[in-house]
Amino acid sequence: GQNIDQPTEMTATEGAIVQINCTYQTSGFNGLFWYQQHAGEAPTFLSYNVLDGLEEKGRFSSFLSRSKGYSYLLLKELQMKDSASYLCAVFTDMRFGAGTRLTVKP
Amino acid sequence: DGGITQSPKYLFRKEGQNVTLSCEQNLNHDAMYWYRQDPGQGLRLIYYSQIVNDFQKGDIAEGYSVSREKKESFPLTVTSAQKNPTAFYLCASSMGLRSEAFFGQGTRLTVV
Numbered sequence: 001g002q003n004i005d006q007p008t009e010m011t012a013t014e015g016a017i018v019q020i021n022c023t024y025q026t027s028g029f030n031g032l033f034w035y036q037q038h039a040g041e042a043p044t045f046l047s048y049n050v051l052d053g054l055e056e057k058g059r060f061s062s063f064l065s066r067s068k069g070y071s072y073l074l075l076k077e078l079q080m081k082d083s084a085s086y087l088c089a090v091f092t093d094m095r096f097g098a099g100t101r102l103t104v105k106p
Numbered sequence: 107d108g109g110i111t112q113s114p115k116y117l118f119r120k121e122g123q124n125v126t127l128s129c130e131q132n133l134n135h136d137a138m139y140w141y142r143q144d145p146g147q148g149l150r151l152i153y154y155s156q157i158v159n160d161f162q163k164g165d166i167a168e169g170y171s172v173s174r175e176k177k178e179s180f181p182l183t184v185t186s187a188q189k190n191p192t193a194f195y196l197c198a199s200s201m202g203l204r205s206e207a208f209f210g211q212g213t214r215l216t217v218v
Contacts, residue, residue: 033207043149044209045208048206092203094151094200094203095151097148
């Protein structure tokens with residue numbers, strides 16, 4: 001089985017940088033995904049890490065350390081529209097963490 | 107356009123009735139998944155299928171059933187045995203377990 005942990009809620013200021021952490025314990029590993037979900041909507045794909053290191057995609061970056069079972073999502077130049085839940089998933093069998101609800105304040 | 111479609115968007119049923127939620131994809135994906143989401147909570151896996159005519163239980167399969175007779179379709183039936191069926195149901199598909207998943211827009215089921 002697997003266990004995925006994320007902070008429940010975070011708050012940050014518009015224009016700032018925020019890091020959302022995800023730790024996992026799993027019997028197998030073939031990739032870690034990050035999704036964004038606005039309230040009442042379907043999740044949308046943000047990033048995918050299969051090797052250790054940093055993957056950058058515009059204002060969003062994701063980091064993975066397989067030896068530590070740890071990942072983070074970094075959001076730069078925060079905008080109000082970034083207020084959403086951020087979900088990590090270890091894709092041994094498509095199970096998600098509970099998600100981190102991010103609130104961006106002016 | 108390619109995508110994954112869930113219907114209907116909103117569904118109301120009386121307690122004790124079975125109800126089937128539709129999920130269709132034209133992305134030629136092998137794998138399909140069903141999730142349940144309760145207010146303020148994360149996604150919980152109900153069932154998933156990696157190939158036609160095969161599917162596996164997720165974490166909360168009790169009270170639900172699925173079929174995968176066609177690659178494009180993965181309907182979910184919420185049976186009367188599901189004690190608390192009111193929730194937001196999301197269907198997803200991917201090329202396989204190593205690939206990003208694409209989600210449908212979800213079906214909000216309310217049982218009264």
